[in-house]
Amino acid sequence: MLEIRNLSLSIPVGGEHILAVSDLSVSLKAGKVLALVGESGCGKSLTAQSLLRLGEFQGVNKETGDILLHGQSLFDVSSEALRKIRGGVISMIFQEPMTALNPVFTIGSQVLEVIHLHTDLDKSTAKQRALSLLADVGLQDGEALMQQYPDSLSGGMRQRVLIAMAMAGEPEFIIADEPTTALDVSVQKRIIALLRSLQGDKGLGMLLVTHDFGLVAEMADEVAVMYAGEIVEYASVTDIFDKPSHPYTKALMHCRPELTKDGKLAVIAGNVPSPGDWAQGCRFAPRCDLATATCSAAAVSLDAWQDGAHQARCLRVGES
Numbered sequence: 001m002l003e004i005r006n007l008s009l010s011i012p013v014g015g016e017h018i019l020a021v022s023d024l025s026v027s028l029k030a031g032k033v034l035a036l037v038g039e040s041g042c043g044k045s046l047t048a049q050s051l052l053r054l055g056e057f058q059g060v061n062k063e064t065g066d067i068l069l070h071g072q073s074l075f076d077v078s079s080e081a082l083r084k085i086r087g088g089v090i091s092m093i094f095q096e097p098m099t100a101l102n103p104v105f106t107i108g109s110q111v112l113e114v115i116h117l118h119t120d121l122d123k124s125t126a127k128q129r130a131l132s133l134l135a136d137v138g139l140q141d142g143e144a145l146m147q148q149y150p151d152s153l154s155g156g157m158r159q160r161v162l163i164a165m166a167m168a169g170e171p172e173f174i175i176a177d178e179p180t181t182a183l184d185v186s187v188q189k190r191i192i193a194l195l196r197s198l199q200g201d202k203g204l205g206m207l208l209v210t211h212d213f214g215l216v217a218e219m220a221d222e223v224a225v226m227y228a229g230e231i232v233e234y235a236s237v238t239d240i241f242d243k244p245s246h247p248y249t250k251a252l253m254h255c256r257p258e259l260t261k262d263g264k265l266a267v268i269a270g271n272v273p274s275p276g277d278w279a280q281g282c283r284f285a286p287r288c289d290l291a292t293a294t295c296s297a298a299a300v301s302l303d304a305w306q307d308g309a310h311q312a313r314c315l316r317v318g319e320s
């Protein structure tokens with residue numbers, strides 16, 4: 001189990017640090033997929049990166065809370081242990097397969113590098129392992145591919161290589177931050193099918209960051225909806241679709257890329273506030289049709305709703 005507990009993160013803005021993720025708690029379970037959903041700028045990537053303590057390289061600070069891997073704090077481990085955890089226990093797949101590979105090294109040398117980082121295989125066994133990893137992600141003719149440079153691969157092939165690299169250390173958890181957003185629609189489907197079969201076959205716990213509810217329906221077991229740095233709804237995938245409870249969740253579901261009756265694409269009016277500009281009280285209230293003065297008066301807590309496992313942060317929960 002990989003748990004984020006009451007995590008608050010701040011980002012550097014003009015010489016000071018301001019809160020960008022606040023009091024966030026979620027858990028990733030072995031073999032289960034948790035989808036983290038929300039518009040751009042809600043803090044999804046900051047949250048995803050925190051699981052490998054990656055944001056710290058860009059000045060992101062942990063203000064409160066903890067991240068526990070099988071009960072042990074990731075903030076208590078040595079830097080050596082953290083290096084082994086990265087890729088060996090928790091792997092990350094990024095949004096941009098173009099920039100995540102180094103253009104000056106061959107595919108082979110980059111795949112072999114991660115294998116050597118996580119195993120003590122000798123040279124020829126490592127190469128066999130590289131070929132089998134590439135085959136696992138659907139890349140044919142691995143021998144030839146290993147000699148090539150990232151430039152000569154399509155976006156979909158690069159993402160497959162990155163997925164192979166993420167699997168090299170046989171991780172227990174995969175963090176996939178919008179893994180298909182940068183790819184063509186036809187390629188997206190195949191990459192998702194690949195991720196789903198790897199996740200299922202290897203029983204991986206997965207955090208899937210996305211704003212695509214179609215993808216959520218296809219892959220997730222649980223869903224956390226994030227708005228302005230906090231979770232606003234947290235429930236099983238069935239409950240999210242059967243009884244979405246937060247007005248933001250409902251609004252997000254309605255802006256799936258389908259045309260409404262009048263031929264317009266449904267969108268949520270207004271924008272996600274930047275960190276530092278969050279409304280007092282309910283942060284979604286300024287964009288919410290149901291909001292009353294009470295909603296903006298004081299912070300709203302994330303409370304159990306209905307059967308207890310379904311949580312929502314809304315004073316008018318369930319109303320429409």
Ligand SMILES: Nc1ncnc2c1ncn2[C@@H]1O[C@H](COP(=O)(O)OP(=O)(O)O)[C@@H](O)[C@H]1O
Nearest residue numbers: 011012020039040041042043044045046058275
């Ligand atoms: N390293 C950073 N330094 C400063 N601001 C950042 C940094 N990372 C993210 N932010 C800001 O924090 C907010 C949340 O970002 P992010 O987690 O990337 O959102 P999402 O992934 O949901 O689109 C955004 O306003 C973004 O500009």
Ligand SMILES: [Mg+2]
Nearest residue numbers: 044045046177
């Ligand atoms: Mg992001």
